[in-house]
């Protein structure tokens with residue numbers, strides 16, 4: 017198995033059965049996970065030194081037209097208390113974030129029909145006019161190619177759209193019939209063709225996931241070569257069909273982070289909120305296993321408790337943007353430091 021890790025690090029991609037065996041072995045073998053983390057960590061430090069990029073996350077709406085079986089803000093969850101930010105609120109989040117040292121803002125939300133192309137283009141122009149030195153990332157789900165083109169032309173730089181799973185049958189287990197892997201993949205291809213720094217990603221431990229579906233995810237990443245990969249454990253939400261399902265494993269999530277780092281050495285890989293929500297030291301362990309980005313919450317305080325994709329989602333302490341001092345301290349504890357820079361993919365990465 018160690019030879020497979022070396023192969024991936026050297027840019028030789030194992031075939032699907034070998035990748036599935038590697039994933040299964042990593043789930044069971046702490047020594048193998050440790051070896052992968054050590055390799056991934058050295059690959060990260062080689063490229064990024066001790067720097068960690070920060071992104072200010074603005075959760076602009078939890079209205080969603082979709083009905084993903086795992087997600088707490090799915091359309092059929094009548095228990096979710098819905099909200100939508102006003103443009104002025106988003107702008108004051110950005111202003112506060114810029115003052116704290118953020119140079120990337122991430123506008124994230126459900127698929128909310130309020131956000132027409134015209135509305136979003138107006139928001140994007142306003143944010144970019146107020147913060148010309150900052151990057152703007154969108155994470156607003158599936159839209160048409162023409163829509164993505166409008167958003168890019170308005171000035172958005174990056175787009176995050178997790179593929180969730182690269183296995184079509186598994187995708188169908190996680191989503192209602194109207195939502196397909198083919199459509200998700202078309203969006204991702206469009207985004208990249210338009211010129212967005214594009215991110216995909218998946219949950220670890222979602223119901224129906226196997227070493228084979230994870231091997232398919234890794235093969236997809238190797239082919240697509242995204243700029244960013246969002247990867248966190250599945251965590252059940254009480255008002256979803258998956259309420260009774262077990263959460264994903266922190267250890268397996270860390271192992272996959274390491275594999276993704278070895279596969280895509282230059283990728284921007286966040287230690288996700290889900291990882292920090294499941295384990296108190298999850299974010300630090302993610303960074304030590306190959307992650308190089310953290311995304312503190314910059315949403316207005318009064319809505320933070322409402323963007324509940326899963327139970328017990330963290331939005332305070334070092335997860336809150338205004339507590340950057342605590343985050344800095346925690347990073348210092350593992351020999352890392354916050355970098356104040358846009359942190360573009362393939363751009364200058366070291367200060």
Ligand code: 5AD
Nearest residue numbers: 086087178249250251252290325326
């Ligand atoms: N557990 C973990 N991650 C989740 N997401 C949605 N619901 C959950 C959950 N229950 C992730 C999905 C989605 C992103 C918005 O959040 O991967 O793409």
